[in-house]
Amino acid sequence: MVANRNSIIRLSRYKNALNRLQSLGFVKVFSDNLADAVGCTASQVRKDFSLFGISGNKKGGYQIDNLLEKLQYILGKDKIQKVIIVGAGNIASALMKYKGFEKEGIRLTAAFDIDPSKFKKNNEIPILPLEELKTVVKENQIRIAIIAVPDVAAQQVADLLFEAGIKGILNFAPTRIKSPDDCVVNYVNLEHELENLIYFVNVLDKTKVK
């Protein structure tokens, strides 16, 4: 087996849980505790760790500080990760106001738009014309971007991003994006998440009478 989306998402969850445990003063942790914390099995936890060559003590579990360090390294916390946003709408504005990214080493560097009325060159996170995207990406060697533009513009924006050297995209637009082989696209579709919820709530509702 090789690392896949789910296993990496679990690593992020372990990391979060470990941060919490650490701030509560805990020093070591067992696979069982972590499983509880993130909602999987202890087997899963040990399997995930073994996949990344992370080992604990046969009886003493895992040292939290040591484990955290390794997870953080795997997840790229050894350096500041710069990210740009394309589309300065509602989502972008929520993301830019959110204070939590910075303490996880994720820095929103700039946002871009085509609408001049949105430009704010002097903001802490500046909102710049789309024309400047390529320069900013290259100068800062940015590899990650968030697409938060309307549906119809998404592919076009993505192509621009790939051309500028972006390798990973988090796409909020409800459009599948065609991407080069050496690039990754992850999707966030809140409408689909809600539809999913609606479906399962309906099903559970009907199952009730059994």
Add this chain to the structure above:
Amino acid sequence: MVANRNSIIRLSRYKNALNRLQSLGFVKVFSDNLADAVGCTASQVRKDFSLFGISGNKKGGYQIDNLLEKLQYILGKDKIQKVIIVGAGNIASALMKYKGFEKEGIRLTAAFDIDPSKFKKNNEIPILPLEELKTVVKENQIRIAIIAVPDVAAQQVADLLFEAGIKGILNFAPTRIKSPDDCVVNYVNLEHELENLIYFVNVLDKTKVK
């Protein structure tokens, strides 16, 4: 096999693709076209449909209007789905401004907060005191809620929601929520999505030299 998260998410994607095709004037579609549109195999498409008893014509593919109707019904589009938000912060404000939900039959009915300075009883989507949550949920028979409160408050809010009769939660807080058996919780964690992207971009980067 029985419907699982992935198959339902795919139904949402088929629906989106069909809407697009319909607005372009297409009348029928083959499993192959849909597979292309959403990025899966034609087998997958036919399998998904057969799971829900949706059938096409042995040679003529699927009638778009007919197919859309069935998918929409499965996804709860036969009635307006009312949703509330708890926590009137950045995410809530982005969601409330977003115009796309309404045309998919998803109505954000109200938001709730504990901070009186946030209350806006006369907004189109009112922001109300948390104390009123239970009443609003019961009066409107709302079953779906979005949690957009800080980490530490999430479980507490969730318990309140379950007590009020909420059956499905979309949770933006980075906390696993303990829920009754007859309730569903879906998670959106943008930080984890970005960490995921960072990991795979790094891996692809290292693989390049092969």
Add this chain to the structure above:
DNA sequence: TAGATTGTTAATCGATTAACAATC
């Protein structure tokens, strides 16, 4: 009819879980 597409079954693939030897 010939060709193309569905619907479904069987095969494959991959991820999760169980089990247990190693060992602290």
Add this chain to the structure above:
DNA sequence: TAGATTGTTAATCGATTAACAATC
């Protein structure tokens, strides 16, 4: 030592894909 926990292998489970008979 005895008991508990890891690390890993094998078994299971479930989802995806391939294949193909049915048929329009």
